[in-house]
Amino acid sequence: MTMADLPGATTTTTEPSADGRTASPDVPSVADASVAAATTPSQQFSARSGRRAVSSLRRTVTSVWRLWFFAVILVCWWFLSADSTNTFFPPLKNILTQLWDLWVLGDARSQLWSSLEHFAVGYVIAGVGGVLIGALLWKFHRVGDAVSPVLYFIYVIPTAALLPAIMAIMGIGASMQITIIVLAAIWPTLLNTLDGMRGTDPIKIDTARAMHLSSTRTVWTVVLPGAMPQIMAGLRHSLQIGVIMMVVSELVASESGIGFFILEAQQRFAITDMWTGIIVLALIGSLLTFLFILIERVVLAWYLGARAVEQKG
Numbered sequence: 001m002t003m004a005d006l007p008g009a010t011t012t013t014t015e016p017s018a019d020g021r022t023a024s025p026d027v028p029s030v031a032d033a034s035v036a037a038a039t040t041p042s043q044q045f046s047a048r049s050g051r052r053a054v055s056s057l058r059r060t061v062t063s064v065w066r067l068w069f070f071a072v073i074l075v076c077w078w079f080l081s082a083d084s085t086n087t088f089f090p091p092l093k094n095i096l097t098q099l100w101d102l103w104v105l106g107d108a109r110s111q112l113w114s115s116l117e118h119f120a121v122g123y124v125i126a127g128v129g130g131v132l133i134g135a136l137l138w139k140f141h142r143v144g145d146a147v148s149p150v151l152y153f154i155y156v157i158p159t160a161a162l163l164p165a166i167m168a169i170m171g172i173g174a175s176m177q178i179t180i181i182v183l184a185a186i187w188p189t190l191l192n193t194l195d196g197m198r199g200t201d202p203i204k205i206d207t208a209r210a211m212h213l214s215s216t217r218t219v220w221t222v223v224l225p226g227a228m229p230q231i232m233a234g235l236r237h238s239l240q241i242g243v244i245m246m247v248v249s250e251l252v253a254s255e256s257g258i259g260f261f262i263l264e265a266q267q268r269f270a271i272t273d274m275w276t277g278i279i280v281l282a283l284i285g286s287l288l289t290f291l292f293i294l295i296e297r298v299v300l301a302w303y304l305g306a307r308a309v310e311q312k313g
Contacts, residue, residue: 122181192234
């Protein structure tokens with residue numbers, strides 16, 4: 001009996017190329033002209049490195065091109081407001097000058113650190129708590145089915161509507177602001193975690209049981225990785241909601257923070273100061289989103305790579 005007669009065995013054939021050489025499955029494809037022209041391994045490596053550099057440059061140009069509309073808005077704002085005498089719409093030049101004096105050279109940074117501290121604590125609690133509660137509700141599905149109506153009932157209540165009650169219970173302070181952030185930001189992560197874990201392929205779970213994996217190991221090695229794309233989507237949504245509620249809590253009941261700074265500047269008709277706070281808040285929100293995207297790409301590298309392969313196929 002030969003190897004070709006064995007069940008499941010495959011035979012490898014070699015076909016001559018256009019130039020008369022025989023192609024082997026062990027030799028990298030040289031379909032690309034730059035790689036085909038390279039005859040030595042070092043030349044082929046250099047050709048592939050050049051292709052990667054070109055691809056990276058193309059992605060950079062694409063990313064920069066996406067900012068063109070934002071740049072147009074800034075240019076229009078700069079020139080259209082240059083001669084403005086409107087109290088509520090000062091020139092952008094004055095706003096940027098005041099921003100530098102207050103937030104870079106001045107002491108307004110203390111307001112920003114206060115807000116970021118509350119946001120960081122609230123977001124971490126909401127993220128970790130959302131994943132843990134979602135995992136528990138998936139594990140004990142009967143309990144999850146029983147409490148789901150209550151969870152969705154609480155979920156549809158706007159957190160801002162709970163501010164008066166939370167203020168009455170907890171008073172004004174950091175604990176109240178963190179509680180508001182947690183109550184608002186926990187839901188996207190919790191629900192996405194629960195939905196993602198429920199969508200795990202049953203065959204994978206059955207395979208894990210057949211391999212006698214413990215429940216904890218099954219969750220860590222099978223269920224959580226499969227649900228990670230949805231979990232990360234929930235965490236990103238929680239990030240945006242956390243920033244919003246950070247500002248809302250400071251606008252309504254606070255004695256510090258960037259939201260308090262914006263409201264206090266508006267009340268004393270320091271409109272330029274108010275605009276600086278709004279711009280700083282936009283920059284902080286954009287920076288946090290950008291950092292999250294970078295972390296998401298690292299965590300979901302395997303998932304993004306698999307999707308890229310599927311799209312090419």
